[in-house]
Amino acid sequence: MIQTIALLPGVTLRVFPAERFKQGCLSLQFLRPMCKEEAALNAIIPAVLLRGTTAHPDLRSITLRLDDLYGASVGALVRRAGDYQTVGLYSSFIEDRYAMPGDRVLEPMLDFLEELMLDPIREGEGFSREFVESEKRNLIATIESERNDKRAYTAAQMLKRMCAGDSYGVPRLGECAQVEQIDADNAWAHYQKVLRHSPVEVFYVGNGDPEIVAQKLRRLFGRIDRAPEALPEQTPFRDGGCGGDYTEAMEISQGKLSMGFVTPIFNKSKEFAAMQVLNTVFGAGMTSKLFMNVREKMSLCYSIGSGYYGTKGIMTVSAGIDCDKEPVVRAEILHQMEACCAGQITAEELAAGKEAILSGLRGVHDSPGSIEGYETVAAISGLPLTVEQYYRAVEAVTVDAVAAAARTVRLHTTYFLKGVDA
Amino acid sequence: MREYHYPKLGERLYREVLPNGLMVVVVPRLGFARKLAYFVADYGAVHRRFTLDGQTYEVPAGIAHYLEHKMFDLPGRDVSAELAELGANVNAFTSYDMTAYYFSCTENFEPALKLLLEFVSTPYFTEESVEKERGIIDQEIGMNLDAPDSVVFESLMEGMYRNHNIRVPILGTSESIRQITPELLRLCHRAFYTPANMILCVVGDVDPERVKALALERLGSEKLPVGEKEPQAAEEMSAPVPVQENKMEVAMPTFQLGFKCEPLGMGESAIRQEVIGDLAAEALFGESSQLYLRLYEQGLIDTSFGGGFETVDGCAMLTCGGDSHDPAAVRSAIISRAAELAEQGIDETDFMRMKRSALGRRIRDLDSFDSTCFRICAYHFSGFDYYEFPGVYESVTAGEVAQFLRRAVTAERCALSVIRPLK
Numbered sequence: 075m076i077q078t079i080a081l082l083p084g085v086t087l088r089v090f091p092a093e094r095f096k097q098g099c100l101s102l103q104f105l106r107p108m109c110k111e112e113a114a115l116n117a118i119i120p121a122v123l124l125r126g127t128t129a130h131p132d133l134r135s136i137t138l139r140l141d142d143l144y145g146a147s148v149g150a151l152v153r154r155a156g157d158y159q160t161v162g163l164y165s166s167f168i169e170d171r172y173a174m175p176g177d178r179v180l181e182p183m184l185d186f187l188e189e190l191m192l193d194p195i196r197e198g199e200g201f202s203r204e205f206v207e208s209e210k211r212n213l214i215a216t217i218e219s220e221r222n223d224k225r226a227y228t229a230a231q232m233l234k235r236m237c238a239g240d241s242y243g244v245p246r247l248g249e250c251a252q253v254e255q256i257d258a259d260n261a262w263a264h265y266q267k268v269l270r271h272s273p274v275e276v277f278y279v280g281n282g283d284p285e286i287v288a289q290k291l292r293r294l295f296g297r298i299d300r301a302p303e304a305l306p307e308q309t310p311f312r313d314g315g316c317g318g319d320y321t322e323a324m325e326i327s328q329g330k331l332s333m334g335f336v337t338p339i340f341n342k343s344k345e346f347a348a349m350q351v352l353n354t355v356f357g358a359g360m361t362s363k364l365f366m367n368v369r370e371k372m373s374l375c376y377s378i379g380s381g382y383y384g385t386k387g388i389m390t391v392s393a394g395i396d397c398d399k400e401p402v403v404r405a406e407i408l409h410q411m412e413a414c415c416a417g418q419i420t421a422e423e424l425a426a427g428k429e430a431i432l433s434g435l436r437g438v439h440d441s442p443g444s445i446e447g448y449e450t451v452a453a454i455s456g457l458p459l460t461v462e463q464y465y466r467a468v469e470a471v472t473v474d475a476v477a478a479a480a481r482t483v484r485l486h487t488t489y490f491l492k493g494v495d496a
Numbered sequence: 497m498r499e500y501h502y503p504k505l506g507e508r509l510y511r512e513v514l515p516n517g518l519m520v521v522v523v524p525r526l527g528f529a530r531k532l533a534y535f536v537a538d539y540g541a542v543h544r545r546f547t548l549d550g551q552t553y554e555v556p557a558g559i560a561h562y563l564e565h566k567m568f569d570l571p572g573r574d575v576s577a578e579l580a581e582l583g584a585n586v587n588a589f590t591s592y593d594m595t596a597y598y599f600s601c602t603e604n605f606e607p608a609l610k611l612l613l614e615f616v617s618t619p620y621f622t623e624e625s626v627e628k629e630r631g632i633i634d635q636e637i638g639m640n641l642d643a644p645d646s647v648v649f650e651s652l653m654e655g656m657y658r659n660h661n662i663r664v665p666i667l668g669t670s671e672s673i674r675q676i677t678p679e680l681l682r683l684c685h686r687a688f689y690t691p692a693n694m695i696l697c698v699v700g701d702v703d704p705e706r707v708k709a710l711a712l713e714r715l716g717s718e719k720l721p722v723g724e725k726e727p728q729a730a731e732e733m734s735a736p737v738p739v740q741e742n743k744m745e746v747a748m749p750t751f752q753l754g755f756k757c758e759p760l761g762m763g764e765s766a767i768r769q770e771v772i773g774d775l776a777a778e779a780l781f782g783e784s785s786q787l788y789l790r791l792y793e794q795g796l797i798d799t800s801f802g803g804g805f806e807t808v809d810g811c812a813m814l815t816c817g818g819d820s821h822d823p824a825a826v827r828s829a830i831i832s833r834a835a836e837l838a839e840q841g842i843d844e845t846d847f848m849r850m851k852r853s854a855l856g857r858r859i860r861d862l863d864s865f866d867s868t869c870f871r872i873c874a875y876h877f878s879g880f881d882y883y884e885f886p887g888v889y890e891s892v893t894a895g896e897v898a899q900f901l902r903r904a905v906t907a908e909r910c911a912l913s914v915i916r917p918l919k
Contacts, residue, residue, distance in 0.1 A: 096863050097860040132793075
C-alpha cells in the first residue's frame with residue numbers, strides 16, 4: 075500500500091495514497107542521533123524556521139499565508155525514536171477537491187514548506203538574532219513547564235536517572251543549560267550540518283499525485299549540497315549504573331510514584347508481541363491488573379498505568395497516590411507483576427489485553443495522522459513488522475508467552491514525588 | 497431512518513427521533529474499520545436544581561460526575577471488562593452541561609452498542625460501591641488541585657460569576673461529595689437519563705436501521721418524563737472579583753483571562769452568536785492577528801497562548817490564557833486592541849481570509865470521528881444541526897464581529913486569574 079521512492083541518496087519519500095479523507099498530511103524529518111550535545115539545538119530549529127522567511131518575514135504573514143491555504147497548519151516536529159531524534163515540520167491541509175473551484179492547496183503548500191526550510195531570515199552568519207533569542211525563551215519555558223504536570227515530571231525524573239547511560243535519559247527537547255548555550259550563529263551552523271548530512275524521511279498521506287510531491291521535493295533537496303552520513307545503529311537499553319530509589323518533596327496534595335523496569339525484549343526481538351501483551355494485561359487500560367486491583371479493588375489511587383518503550387526494552391508504571399500509601403502501592407504493583415510471571419492470567423485478561431492492541435492496529439489506517447505516526451516511527455526506529463504482521467503476531471500470543479516475557483522484567487529505578495508534610 | 501445530504505461538505509447522515517424521544521444520528525463512514533458511538537445526556541455539573549414529578553430538588557455539587565463514575569456498575573458484572581473483551585475501548589466524561597458515554601471498536605459493534613445502552617440506562621448503586629467511589633473521586637479532586645490548568649480556570653470562574661453554578665468545579669469538592677448517596681444518584685438518573693433527554697450518535701461503517709432497532713429494543717418506546725432544570729440565576733455582566741491570584745508549584749506564571757458574554761439562546765441564532773464569538777476571538781488574538789504577533793514578539797506570550805469563545809448552559813465567555821511573565825499587561829493590551837478594532841472595524845479582506853481559514857479547519861476536523869461525534873451531540877442540545885455550519889459562516893459579517901468586540905471585551909466584564917510560582 076505504501077509506495078517508497080528513493081528521491082536522492084539518504085532521502086526517502088513514502089506515500090500512502092488515500093482518497094477517503096478530507097485532508098492530507100506531509101511530514102518531513104531529518105534524523106539525528108539523540109544526544110545531550112544536540113538535543114536542544116535540534117529542538118529549537120523548527121521553531122525558528124516557523125518565525126519568518128524572506129518573503130513572509132513574521133509570524134503574522136506566515137499565518138496569513140496558511141489562512142489563504144484554507145487554514146492549513148504547519149508545526150514543529152521533534153520526535154524521539156529510539157536513539158534518534160527527528161527534526162522537521164509536519165503539515166496538514168485540506169484536499170484540493172474541497173477548495174473553491176480552480177484553487178489548489180497541495181502544490182502551494184509544498185512550495186511554502188520549501189520556503190520555510192530554505193529561505194529563513196538571515197542575519198550575518200546566522201539566523202535572525204531576535205527569533206533565536208525569543209525561541210530560546212519559549213523552549214526554556216516549555217522545558218520548565220514540564221514541572222506543572224506532576225505525573226509527567228515524576229516519570230521524566232525517573233527516566234533521567236534510570237537511563238543515565240542511555241540516550242533515553244536525554245530529555246526530548248534537551249535541557250535548559252544547553253538551551254542557554256545556543257545563539258543565532260551556532261544554531262545556523264548546526265542547521266547547515268543537519269541539512270547536509272542527515273538521513274531524511276518524508277511521508278505523505280493524501281489523494282495528490284505522488285509524482286508531483288516527488289518533483290517538488292527533488293527541487294527542494296536539489297538546493298542543498300547533500301553529503302549524507304549514516305547514523306549509528308539503534309541499541310537496546312544501556313545501563314549507566316544509577317538505578318535505585320529516589321524521593322523528592324514538593325508542595326502538592328497528591329503523591330506521584332514512577333517505577334522503571336527493564337527487559338532484554340525490544341522491538342526486534344521475536345518476543346516483542348508477547349511483551350506488548352504483557353504491558354496491556356499488566357498495566358495499560360481499564361481491564362489491566364493494575365487498574366482492576368490497585369485502583370478498583372483497593373482504592374489506592376486515582377490514576378495508574380504502565381507503558382512499554384519497545385525501542386529500548388523499558389517498562390514504566392506511573393501512579394497518583396496518597397503520600398502515605400507509597401509502600402503499599404509499590405508492593406501491590408510488584409505483586410501484580412509476580413502474578414504475571416506465575417502465569418496467573420485469566421483467558422479474559424489475555425483476550426482483553428490482546429484486543430486493546432489489535433483494535434488500535436485495526437484503526438491505524440483510519441486517519442492521516444495515525445498512518446503517518448505509525449509508519450514513520452516504525453521506519454525510523456527499525457520496527458521490522460508491518461501493521462498486518464504485527465497484528466498476526468499479537469493474535470498468536472499465549473499466556474505462557476506473556477508469563478515468559480514477564481519473567482525477563484526486573485525493577486531498575488523508582489522515583490517518588492511526595493508532599494512536603496508527608 | 498431518514499437520510500440527509502450536505503453537498504457543501506460532501507457528507508450525509510441519518511437522523512430520527514424515536515417514539516421514546518431519543519434522537520438517533522448515524523454518520524456513515526464506509527470502508528473505515530473504526531466505529532464510534534456516543535450516548536449523551538443533556539445534563540452536567542451546573543444542573544443542580546430541578547423539578548421532577550412536581551417536586552423541586554437541589555443536589556450536591558459534583559453529583560453529575562459522581563453518577564458518571566457509578567454508571568459502570570451492573571449487578572454482579574464488570575462492564576469495562578465485558579467491553580474490553582469485545583475489543584471496545586470505553587470511556588466517559590462530564591462537562592458543565594453534558595455527560596457523555598462512548599466507546600470505539602473495530603469489531604463486535606452491535607454487542608458493544610447493546611452493552612453501552614444497557615449500562616447507561618441501568619441505575620445500580622449499592623451503599624458499598626458508592627462509598628468506595630468516594631475515595632477514588634477524592635483522589636481525582638486532589639489531582640486537579642495539583643494541576644495548574646484546572647486551578648487557573650476554576651478560579652477564573654469564581655472571579656467571573658456571582659451566582660451561576662459554573663463557579664463550582666465539575667468534580668465538586670471533598671466536602672460536597674460526602675453528601676452524595678445512592679438515593680440521590682438514582683434521583684438524578686431518573687430525572688435526566690431518560691431517552692427524551694439524550695442523543696445516540698454513531699460514526700462508522702454501520703447499518704443505521706440496526707442502530708435504531710437496538711436503541712428501541714433496549715430503551716423501549718415509552719416516553720418518560722424529564723427533570724425540568726431550573727434556569728441559572730441571572731447574572732450582572734460585570735465580574736465580581738476582577739483579579740484572582742494563587743501560588744503553586746509552577747515554573748512560570750500562568751493565567752486565564754475571561755470576558756463575560758450574554759448567554760446564547762437556542763437554534764440557529766445561538767450558533768450564529770457562537771460563530772461570531774469564534775471569529776471575534778480570531779480577529780482579536782488569533783495567531784494571524786496583529787495583537788498576537790506584537791505580544792509574541794514582546795515576549796509577553798508564547799506558544800502556550802490560546803483562547804476562544806466558550807458556551808455553557810446559561811453563560812458564555814471569551815477566554816484566553818497561557819504562560820506569561822506579565823498577565824496584567826496582556827489584559828490591558830487585549831482590552832485596548834478590542835476597542836481599536838471596534839472603532840476602526842475589521843478589514844474586509846482580512847475577514848474573508850479568517851472565515852476561509854476557520855471553515856477549512858472545521859472541514860478538516862470532520863476526518864476526526866471523535867470531534868464529529870462530539871460536535872453533533874453538543875449542537876443537538878443547542879437545537880442546531882451541526883452540518884449546517886458552512887451556511888452560518890457564509891452569512892456572518894465583519895460588522896457583527898466588531899459589534900461583539902465593542903460590547904463584550906471591556907474592562908468591566910473582565911476577570912483575570914493568575915497562578916504564580918511558589919518561589
